[in-house]
Amino acid sequence: MPDAVTDRRNQIHRVACKLFRDKGFHGSSIRDIAEEVGLLGGSLYNHITSKDDLLSEIVDAAAERFFSALRPIVDSDLGTLQKLRSAMIAHVGVIAEDLDAAAVFTVEWRHLSPERRAAFTRRRNDYEQMFRRLVRAAIHDRLLSVQDETTATLFIFSTLNHMFTWFKTDGPLTAEDVGRVMSDYILDGLKRRTA
């Protein structure tokens, strides 16, 4: 596959991603996307097969990045708590590396066609399961103060997943900084420990 071909495709994905994030999937028309790419509406169909397909590919690519970041950590020989901490930092890293994609992944996925939405949900559940197992291991090792792994995992994801709403790439903090700060907050809490 020549580079020019890949470039156009990537450009379309990038542009679509940004528009989907800003104006939502149904708020962004094919013609909107085409214009930003420098084409007419119909011309996009030389590169995509449908609007639904476009969303699907964006969301799938994002999912793949989350998995790729988490797997080596799960398979590593780090300590239980270090695994959990690394997983959180890695998760934040994936979000920070493409904020638009993270936004689409987190909020626009529900506009997939029913079958694809079901497949997406399954895949995301698998990912959450991997995370949950890390939490369970930490509970088992008596490293956490909580008993309920489900609520704890939801708590973690709530905190991490919506970082894309406020994180600025050009801000004072790098992605890894934020990942460390967030995982510290999650593990240690905000309250001062009266020594």
Place this chain on the structure above:
Amino acid sequence: MPDAVTDRRNQIHRVACKLFRDKGFHGSSIRDIAEEVGLLGGSLYNHITSKDDLLSEIVDAAAERFFSALRPIVDSDLGTLQKLRSAMIAHVGVIAEDLDAAAVFTVEWRHLSPERRAAFTRRRNDYEQMFRRLVRAAIHDRLLSVQDETTATLFIFSTLNHMFTWFKTDGPLTAEDVGRVMSDYILDGLKRRTA
């Protein structure tokens, strides 16, 4: 205003809220809403003035509920940390009391018309400011381990705001349970304190 009038309006708001949450603002047509109410599309305009107005009213009502819940706590004579904790619980309470509205408030507001979106952002910033002041006070009283009130506040909202994605009204936990659990997590963290 007779009850029948109010009822229809409330019914439309409720239905629209649910649809906006499920399929998004642009994914829900006037005819979709009307059908669920038992009317034809055009007939809705005896009760609403525009689709944008409808969204605006839903979002404004939600904002008002958040303010109403927070104000008495800020004005109370509770201790600094108790205020912060109560504020978090109250915030969760407002979300739990109408999950559809909370979802629309948190994710669909950006489809408001530009002027209204600006007004909404201003109002939400005011609310976040009230919260931030509670955090600042707690930092000033040396009750928190963190210095950066901005990040801490973002952390709190990240965790609380997206509860609507997983909270089930018919689950084992009441809204206040969840509020307490969440604020404990936020303040104390997940990690066990090795005494």
Place this chain on the structure above:
DNA sequence: GGCTCCCAAACAAGCGTTTGTTCGGTACAG
């Protein structure tokens, strides 16, 4: 000459909204 990329134009369907009209009820004049 074949292939890739794009345009121009069209398609049916759906959008938010407006229109003209009907129908049930309710207030009030006689």
Place this chain on the structure above:
DNA sequence: CTGTACCGAACAAACGCTTGTTTGGGAGCC
């Protein structure tokens, strides 16, 4: 008590416009 004038709510149909997508043809490159 009756007749009539008015009103809000609903329907059926249409408005102009945008939607996602398809088609046919024409450049320009290997």
